[in-house]
Amino acid sequence: MSTSIPPAMARYPSLAGKRVFVTGGGTGIGAAIVEAFAQQSAQVAFVDLAEAESQALVDRITAAGHTPPWWQLCDVRDVAALQQSIAQAVQELGDFSTAVNNVARDDRHTMESVTPEYWDERMAVNQRPAFFTIQSLVPGMKRLGGGSVINLGSTGWQTKGAGFPCYAVAKSSVNGLTRGLAKSLGEHRIRINTVSPGWVMTERQIKLWLDAEGEKSLHQNQCLPDKLQALDIARMVLFLASDESAMCTAQEFTVDAGWS
Ligand SMILES: NC(=O)c1ccc[n+]([C@@H]2O[C@H](COP(=O)([O-])OP(=O)(O)OC[C@H]3O[C@@H](n4cnc5c(N)ncnc54)[C@H](O)[C@@H]3O)[C@@H](O)[C@H]2O)c1
Numbered sequence: 001m002s003t004s005i006p007p008a009m010a011r012y013p014s015l016a017g018k019r020v021f022v023t024g025g026g027t028g029i030g031a032a033i034v035e036a037f038a039q040q041s042a043q044v045a046f047v048d049l050a051e052a053e054s055q056a057l058v059d060r061i062t063a064a065g066h067t068p069p070w071w072q073l074c075d076v077r078d079v080a081a082l083q084q085s086i087a088q089a090v091q092e093l094g095d096f097s098t099a100v101n102n103v104a105r106d107d108r109h110t111m112e113s114v115t116p117e118y119w120d121e122r123m124a125v126n127q128r129p130a131f132f133t134i135q136s137l138v139p140g141m142k143r144l145g146g147g148s149v150i151n152l153g154s155t156g157w158q159t160k161g162a163g164f165p166c167y168a169v170a171k172s173s174v175n176g177l178t179r180g181l182a183k184s185l186g187e188h189r190i191r192i193n194t195v196s197p198g199w200v201m202t203e204r205q206i207k208l209w210l211d212a213e214g215e216k217s218l219h220q221n222q223c224l225p226d227k228l229q230a231l232d233i234a235r236m237v238l239f240l241a242s243d244e245s246a247m248c249t250a251q252e253f254t255v256d257a258g259w260s
Pocket of ligand 1: 023024025026027028029030047048049050074075076077101102103104105106125152153154155156171196197198199200201202204205
């Protein structure tokens with residue numbers, strides 16, 4: 001799914017040449033974020049598990065004449081592998097000023113079915129990678145004299161969405177990560193914010209969950225009639241990475257068409 005930049009979309013001069021690291025950037029919202037940064041002339045690096053989709057994204061961005069994104073196959077559940085990918089990206093490209101913690105999986109499960117192993121695995125994909133990505137990238141941000149960390153939260157748990165209790169726990173902790181690091185990172189002019197999407201029509205969401213009931217729920221709960229697209233989330237991420245948001249930190253920015 002291409003997210004070609006609409007002609008009237010904002011240009012952020014401060015993003016040109018910026019190095020941006022994205023987790024789970026191969027498909028969905030992450031891919032829209034990768035593409036949107038590339039269209040702003042940023043140098044993007046991302047990790048993902050989806051090999052064919054990630055390579056197709058890079059090919060598409062490169063063919064459009066933008067700086068080819070750096071990417072590596074990496075399972076973020078393996079913290080050592082994630083740290084190794086980040087170290088390699090820094091070595092090849094230089095220090096990153098922006099980190100986008102996007103990776104997650106909203107697989108459905110019941111409370112009754114959760115074992116300690118399943119719990120740990122859910123946290124390993126939905127919670128743990130953000131902390132260790134920040135830990136790995138902050139030294140470079142300090143060397144650069146500042147940076148911006150953007151953590152993808154969710155409105156799902158805030159609107160009492162059912163069917164994914166482990167995901168809800170992990171996603172609710174994103175605000176804690178943002179708030180808990182904002183003061184110490186702020187001393188180094190590193191900003192950290194949460195972007196919480198509503199229900200975004202990625203291919204995965206359409207394929208797995210958008211049925212007649214879902215359509216009805218969207219209509220009843222959103223204030224705006226249109227369906228959220230991945231680019232709507234990418235737009236907020238661009239703003240938070242740019243100098244236009246220079247004094248925004250420790251906040252949650254919700255993009256949900258007024259659902260929550
Ligand atoms: N789509 C929505 O409606 C929605 C709503 C609220 C919040 N969000 C949040 O937005 C972010 C992106 O969501 P999305 O809907 O685009 O997700 P998605 O599942 O469509 O894409 C996530 C990406 O992460 C990759 N990935 C999954 N597991 C991985 C692993 N172990 N290692 C490396 N890569 C892995 C996938 O291959 C995929 O490219 C997530 O943080 C999600 O919680 C999404």
